[in-house]
Amino acid sequence: MPNILPKTVLVAQLAWLGDMVCTTPVFRAIKKKYPNCRVVVLGARRNKNILDDNKDVDRYIEWDEDFKVLSKEISSEKIDFACLATPHFLSLAYLFLLDIPSIVVPKIRGGFSPYETKSFKILRRLALVIPHAMGRYAPREYLRLLEPIDIVSEDTAKHLSFSEEAENKIKSFLKHLVSEKDFLIAISPSCGNKIKNWGAGRFALVADHLIDAFGAKVFVIGSSLDEKEVADMISYSSHSDKIINVLNKFSLNELKAFISKLNLFISVDTGPIYIAEAFGVPTVDIVGPMDEREQPPIGEKHKIVVSKRTKPELHVMNARVYNEKEALKQINDITSDMVIKEINDIISEIKKG
Numbered sequence: 001m002p003n004i005l006p007k008t009v010l011v012a013q014l015a016w017l018g019d020m021v022c023t024t025p026v027f028r029a030i031k032k033k034y035p036n037c038r039v040v041v042l043g044a045r046r047n048k049n050i051l052d053d054n055k056d057v058d059r060y061i062e063w064d065e066d067f068k069v070l071s072k073e074i075s076s077e078k079i080d081f082a083c084l085a086t087p088h089f090l091s092l093a094y095l096f097l098l099d100i101p102s103i104v105v106p107k108i109r110g111g112f113s114p115y116e117t118k119s120f121k122i123l124r125r126l127a128l129v130i131p132h133a134m135g136r137y138a139p140r141e142y143l144r145l146l147e148p149i150d151i152v153s154e155d156t157a158k159h160l161s162f163s164e165e166a167e168n169k170i171k172s173f174l175k176h177l178v179s180e181k182d183f184l185i186a187i188s189p190s191c192g193n194k195i196k197n198w199g200a201g202r203f204a205l206v207a208d209h210l211i212d213a214f215g216a217k218v219f220v221i222g223s224s225l226d227e228k229e230v231a232d233m234i235s236y237s238s239h240s241d242k243i244i245n246v247l248n249k250f251s252l253n254e255l256k257a258f259i260s261k262l263n264l265f266i267s268v269d270t271g272p273i274y275i276a277e278a279f280g281v282p283t284v285d286i287v288g289p290m291d292e293r294e295q296p297p298i299g300e301k302h303k304i305v306v307s308k309r310t311k312p313e314l315h316v317m318n319a320r321v322y323n324e325k326e327a328l329k330q331i332n333d334i335t336s337d338m339v340i341k342e343i344n345d346i347i348s349e350i351k352k353g
Contacts, residue, residue, distance in 0.1 A: 010074065015086050021160065025155060067094055167257050187207060208239055283297045
């Protein structure tokens with residue numbers, strides 16, 4: 001591996017919001033080792049604002065398939081080291097065309113990834129290759145991409161920030177809804193990949209339990225793609241009048257500020273649960289068909305709910321090719337009692353602490 005003292009590093013993460021949050025340890029590791037190094041992130045437009053106010057990131061470049069547009073943005077940065085968090089042929093091809101001196105890409109080990117196309121595998125031969133092991137914690141696997149620039153880190157803590165304006169808006173919003181003594185819980189009943197959805201009726205039972213057993217203030221969040229699941233959850237609840245619907249109410253920056261104020265966050269495996277993790281908010285992750293070893297929040301503050309199974313159907317590096325019947329079974333085998341048990345346990349731990 002070459003001996004590189006980087007001045008400007010580009011990290012390409014073109015996956016979903018949760019994956020971007022799980023890549024933030026990479027940005028922190030670069031800044032810790034090389035404080036004067038400029039960190040540029042290449043990512044999807046939908047994820048740009050998740051990194052707003054992040055002091056570890058100097059610039060966010062939105063991915064664009066138009067090479068002329070993208071090359072103008074990247075060329076201005078004079079990148080001397082780049083790494084791809086996930087296999088992606090077109091972005092790798094563009095980085096080579098931009099003549100970046102050193103490019104590192106992952107090679108999937110221990111399983112199949114549809115993102116490793118034939119074209120990607122051929123082009124990868126020209127890059128530095130670092131193994132990414134399926135079945136292992138993805139944030140730690142991402143950090144391995146930095147080994148060629150002499151960064152070896154085990155620190156997988158997530159890092160997000162929000163603006164003072166977002167902070168003030170959320171404080172103003174909560175001021176008239178809750179008191180300092182209230183236990184604030186948010187539920188996200190849906191996600192982008194609908195195969196992971198647990199069911200609005202089950203989430204309604206969870207919400208009812210939180211209100212009955214703990215007198216909790218329950219909020220339900222979601223994006224415009226989750227309108228049906230949010231509406232169904234509220235309609236199925238026996239306390240529909242007490243559930244506070246904040247669907248589409250906040251910008252992404254405001255959502256970060258809102259989640260940071262919670263006492264507990266409950267959802268299927270989706271992006272906002274990683275926002276909660278980044279701000280130290282306890283979580284209950286209904287993993288369903290996802291590999292529970294690869295990405296869900298870990299540690300004493302976090303509970304994972306998974307059914308008995310031979311092997312998970314979905315992975316960070318393979319959420320496209322799977323047995324749909326088995327994936328549905330793995331999410332539907334999780335009962336409301338299983339989730340409520342983990343909720344009771346973690347609330348007991350929170351209150352003791």
